[in-house]
Amino acid sequence: MKTNLKYIFGVFLVLLLTLSSCTQETYSLGDLTAPSNIVVNTEVVGQDATHPNGDGSGSVKISVTGDNALSYKIDYDANTAVDLVNLPNGIATKKYTTLGKNTYRITVVAYGKGGSSTNVTKEVTVRSDFNVDASIVTALTNNASKTWVVDKSVAGQLGVGPWNVDSINPEWWAAGVNEKVASANGFYTATFTFAKVAGTGTYSLQVATPDGAFTKTGSLTTLPGIPASGDEGCYPYGGGTSAFSFIPASSGAPAVASKPANSPSTQTSVSLSGVNTFIGYGAVQKEYEILVITSTYLYVRVQGTETGNAWYLKLKPVL
Template sequence: MKTNIKYILGLFIVIALTLVSCSETEYSLGNLNAPSNIVINFEVVGVDADHPNGNGSGDVKFTVTADNALSYKMDYDNNNPLDLAYLENGKATKKFTKTGVNTYTVTAVVYGAGGASSTITQDVTVRSDFTLAPEIVTALTNDASKTWIVDKSVPGHLGVGPWDPTSTGPAWWSAGVDEKVSTANCLYTATFTFSVAAGNYALKVTTVDGAFTKTGALTTLPGIPGSGGEGCYDYPGGTSPFSFAPASSGAPAVPAAPGNSPSTQTAIILSGVNTFIGYGATLKEYEILVIDPNYLYLRVQGTETGNAWYLKLKPAP
């Protein structure tokens, strides 16, 4: 036993001396300078002598610049929970929809090397003439709370077509009845509860069988794997505020051609990244094509450029 202990101790000392004698390599992350000289430039669309707060569209064009910047994000209203939207190349156009002339405090977060970040705030005053039809709120929320599901019993409950104001129908592909039951049943078991209280809107998503989406690169939902095809992915659900806004597609209220749908010209805009309606896309604007108390027909700009996805929902039983 003593011989074994001496052998083990001797071996340990040799290894320790060997490690100490090895040359050490030094690594450097370089200068982790936080972004500086941040500036938020903005243009309220339609400002002139007669319209000092814009033309009523509510559109504001933002450009954020900074030294040592690698990426940019923006929170558009400090009065609401933090909701950072990515700004490609530091540029974005935001549509503010609160009726009348309102001032918003926006915050830009600029990221540099190693995750170093800096922030800046700016007040923006803009006019919006958007008027929401009260019957849309009533149909969607029952003026309190209402839960919807994708209606697998009707053809076209899921479809794909071009993202084009003159084509408002699933011209490329349309699902048949029960189309995804065997391959992606989560499309039908997820529930979407829209609620309103004191003028504030919220969406609660419950996903007992996961979320119907594509890969992590093609959805904003957190935790989705970065590779894989269309299908059901583990996702716990979530809750977020939402708002209504004029639909950005420009689709008319009257169908442009047979097979197209009319549009209410109103959209549901989801906040944050953890909610979706039917299909977890990268964009959060779901245009309401048709709505009544028993039917909700939506389209959302697809994950692939130029695509529109169509969804038909009904109230949950």
């Protein structure tokens, strides 16, 4: 018993001496001063005394400078839902595609040490002119009215890939022939009628969905009446009609792809008005970039619901 007590006392004494010999470390997060003197510089491409709102390309060169800023994020248009994206090196060129002269409020968030941040805004007024190639109008609408469906007979009628200009193809996944017949046949039976309105120069899209709309649910779609939750699939939907316009593709994809494996882009998009129409896939975004179009083939892509994704769709006319 005495031996055990001596051992315990010895261990306690060693621990006490060890603890008493330790020095307390002091840690500091350093200076957490938020970024300051943030300046947003904008240069409207083609702006001069004769063209105060630019050359009609809609392009604006943006650069941001500031003190104590480690990184930046930017929202290009405060008139729409907040969409902060990274601004590498504080430099970007934004192509605004809403036709005519429009004013946009740019919001920049500058981030400093420890997550400190500073917000700044700036308005820029820019003009976007666009004359769509007549051959695109003819192919899509037949200069009157033309109905299209997703082409289940070809591979890749639905695909997923990155939303960028370096890889314009569904490199992540592509559907096989008749891929969705068993699980979501409404994807193939929905019709999309594009019309050129005589005398007004405007355009309309009528969507009919006899077997439902192929879409996601909740906040991942704009279509009214779709359930708040559930898997991707076809959901009962009464269809809808809206105006649409041709705009320069906001992706900035080149007309001739830089890599042979990539598809080209017509640099033209179909922009749908409202929330109740779609092309093939009921996406949140309403800009469908036309990659390829002929009188018998329509190949488009739209930004997916996940950041950085693009959904690819191949359609054919109803004969």
